[in-house]
Amino acid sequence: MGDEVSAVEALRRWAHWPRPSETTVAELLRHGTLGIGALADAGDEVVVVDRQAVRLRSDGTASPADDADRVPFAMTTTFSPDLAMTVGSVGSRAALEELIDDALPPGDFVVAVHATGRFGRVCTGVGPVQTVEHRTTTGSLVGFRAPRSSGVQGADHHLVFLDTAQRHGGSLVDFDDFSGRVELGFSTAARLSTAPRTEP
Missing domain, CATH: 3.30.1330.80 (Hypothetical protein, similar to alpha- acetolactate decarboxylase; domain 2)
Known part of the structure; x- marks a missing residue:
């Protein structure tokens, strides 16, 4: 961006x-x-x-x-997963994104992502400076993998983290270690938020 x-x-x-x-x-x-x-x-x-x-x-x-x-x-x-993977250990966000990219069939389409498991350390926030650190916790990554705009090849992963207790989370910056299950859904279309309501 x-x-x-x-x-x-x-x-x-x-x-x-x-x-x-x-x-x-x-x-x-x-x-x-x-x-x-x-x-x-x-x-x-x-x-x-x-x-x-x-x-x-x-x-x-x-x-x-x-x-x-x-x-x-x-x-x-x-969400209805079309593909699920068990991940023994992956060391970073970049490595997980590469794992997801390699598992998908070819083509430019939106993919819903839901990963659950244990994280060694998770950083959330905006950018590398304004971050909050969550140590050794269980939780989920939720979001979407979407094609890049303007004809640029590849895709971007838009992910947020939420811990199992639903008391901590935020936009994912990175993590140190993850093991768990990754589910990907691409057969059900994603929906953008609706236009302003009309009163009856």
């Missing part, structure tokens, strides 16, 4: 979705079982896992999102 932004902001730019939306968390949960998005409060994000929405704050803490919270941007999908 040329500058350091969160996974959600990078995904929003890729999707060319600048206009505001009045979608709420409650409405978002009707559109899918897995996803990531931005909340109206500056710096906060939302992750959807198994139809549960969790607020991710810039300080690395997490808590249940309120149904009435407004969502300016999100991408969700009704």
